[in-house]
Amino acid sequence: MDVAEAAGVSKATVSKVLSGSQELSVRPETRRRIRDAAQALGYRPHSGARALAGASTHALALLVPALANPTYVTIARGTYQRARELGYLSLLAEDFHGQEADEAFSDLVQEGRVDGLLVASARPGHPLVDVLSRSRVPHVFLNRAVEGSGRNVTMDVALSSVTALNHLHSLGHSSIGHLAGPPGIAPSDTRKKAFVRHAQTLGLAAAPTVSGDFTEDGGVAAALELLTQTEKGQAPITALYTSSLAQAIGAMGAIRSLGLRVPEDISVVGNDDLPIAGHLHPPLTTVAMPLHELGVAAVDALVAAMEGAPPSDVVVPTEPRLIARGSTAPPRGRV
The missing domain is CATH 3.40.50.2300 (Response regulator)
Structure with a gap:
């Protein structure tokens, strides 16, 4: 039994409702019935179908390995500011290495809840990497490269x-x-x-x-x-x-x-x-x-991919620089 049959409506109506389209006038109780049927049947709208329906979320998601790591605060600030400049909202989420987290982000991809993903948590064997390799959802990997992906944004x-x-x-x-x-x-x-x-x-x-x-x-x-x-x-x-x-x-x-x-x-x-x-x-x-620049470059690469540009690896041109303070000095016996 499919969702349309369970809800007693046409497949076109189901498609419109579950893709988030507001073009169709459907009574609230009918929308509720369709969503309840979809949930009961475990139905997940295809992200590509949502895109074809024009249901852009204008949201990007940044997945980081640990919010406690201050490195990602600066990266996240760069992604947020650049996303706002380009008309997008940048969401931030932590990958806490659990099955529920992996399933949650797989759902995020498969259900098209965001227009694109910025993945800074591409740890070896991460289930999301496999999901993304089979998905049409635009994405880039930043700070942690995935070999062969052709969509890495990194620093020197x-x-x-x-x-x-x-x-x-x-x-x-x-x-x-x-x-x-x-x-x-x-x-x-x-x-x-x-x-x-x-x-x-x-x-x-x-x-x-x-x-x-x-x-x-x-x-x-x-x-x-x-x-x-x-x-x-x-x-x-x-x-x-x-x-x-x-x-x-x-x-x-x-x-x-x-x-x-x-x-x-x-x-x-x-x-x-x-x-x-x-x-x-x-x-x-x-x-x-150049952590802030890394976040900016990642958003630029992702938005370009969303607009149809072919994926490519990007290396931030800004080089690391030493900031000398009091924790370094000549070893004992040297002046």
């Missing part, structure tokens, strides 16, 4: 490691550790590989890496592992470069818990820059990434 993440290492090396550090993000996350893997590669280019005495969450707790755990498990014969680490600002805050706490000082004993550079970095004790040296 590798250059962030080069920038941090050049700064620390110029101060005289030759034993520098890196707190990487979780393995399997594209930006983290890229940053880690660039760190190891450029450390070799600079001829550093040691460049060990440890993976951890992008959080403060992740920074504490990774820093303690690096600073307390130095291999025999390896020079003591005198500087750390972290994958996130939150990790850097945790690392500074871990350093103090070991009775060491920042920057007198250990210099710290954090990735990404937010106003709080300048108010820490000591103020944190950071590599500022």
